[in-house]
Amino acid sequence: QKEVEQDPxxxxxxxxxxxxxxxxxxxxxxxYFMWYRQYSRKGPELLMYTYSxxxxxxxxxxxxxxxxxxxxSLFIRDSQPSDSATYLCAMTNAGKSTFxxxxxxxxxx
Amino acid sequence: xxxxxxxxRYLITVTGKKLTVTCSQNMNHEYMSWYRQDPGLGLRQIxxxxxxxxxxxxxxxxxxxxxRKEKRNFPLILESPSPNQTSLYFCASSSSDRExxxxxxxxxxxxxTVT
Numbered sequence: 273q274k275e276v277e278q279d280p281x282x283x284x285x286x287x288x289x290x291x292x293x294x295x296x297x298x299x300x301x302x303x304y305f306m307w308y309r310q311y312s313r314k315g316p317e318l319l320m321y322t323y324s325x326x327x328x329x330x331x332x333x334x335x336x337x338x339x340x341x342x343x344x345s346l347f348i349r350d351s352q353p354s355d356s357a358t359y360l361c362a363m364t365n366a367g368k369s370t371f372x373x374x375x376x377x378x379x380x381x
Numbered sequence: 382x383x384x385x386x387x388x389x390r391y392l393i394t395v396t397g398k399k400l401t402v403t404c405s406q407n408m409n410h411e412y413m414s415w416y417r418q419d420p421g422l423g424l425r426q427i428x429x430x431x432x433x434x435x436x437x438x439x440x441x442x443x444x445x446x447x448x449r450k451e452k453r454n455f456p457l458i459l460e461s462p463s464p465n466q467t468s469l470y471f472c473a474s475s476s477s478d479r480e481x482x483x484x485x486x487x488x489x490x491x492x493x494t495v496t
Contacts, residue, residue, distance in 0.1 A: 304483045315487030364483045373423035
């Protein structure tokens with residue numbers, strides 16, 4: 273069983289929709305929880321990170337971590353066509369990083 | 382411009398022919414890491430380095446070597462490549478002296494094909 277499981281998608285939503293992306297994990301030692309966005313043929317780029325349980329907001333993006341349930345989410349409000357990409361959750365413990373398989377999102381105009 | 386560079390970007394080689402993929406960062410980051418990305422398997426960590434002369438295995442280190450002799454460079458060495466190492470490879474770096482120690486900056490990727 274993988275340490276990090278990500279909802280596979282793909283997801284297709286109309287412009288303006290609220291998007292929810294989710295990951296679960298099994299390793300309690302994970303300390304940092306990140307969301308990366310990856311456009312086709314590019315390297316991943318960091319969207320947001322959190323260290324503890326709770327919510328963190330950055331513009332249209334909200335990251336949520338529930339350590340008791342070992343569950344993290346990324347919410348995108350008012351989604352735009354430019355949000356179309358693959359979203360990867362990631363978790364770290366000391367130097368080791370573990371990524372989810374990614375969810376591909378398409379936002380249709 | 383702050384960046385992580387990888388070379389080559391594309392490489393086709395044959396089984397058993399040693400190759401090196403270079404990675405360099407200009408952000409004075411202590412932490413560097415190599416990943417491979419495969420369809421259905423996601424992004425998997427090969428090796429990482431917390432600082433010069435300090436390297437550790439990630440989840441899929443078999444068949445790979447790394448060295449960290451300088452802070453800015455972290456080459457990935459495949460001494461005897463095999464077809465199952467055909468993949469998209471990413472190098473990443475991160476500062477370890479701030480709260481966001483694991484905010485990793487990724488390079489553009491190297492697409493390797495081993496025939």
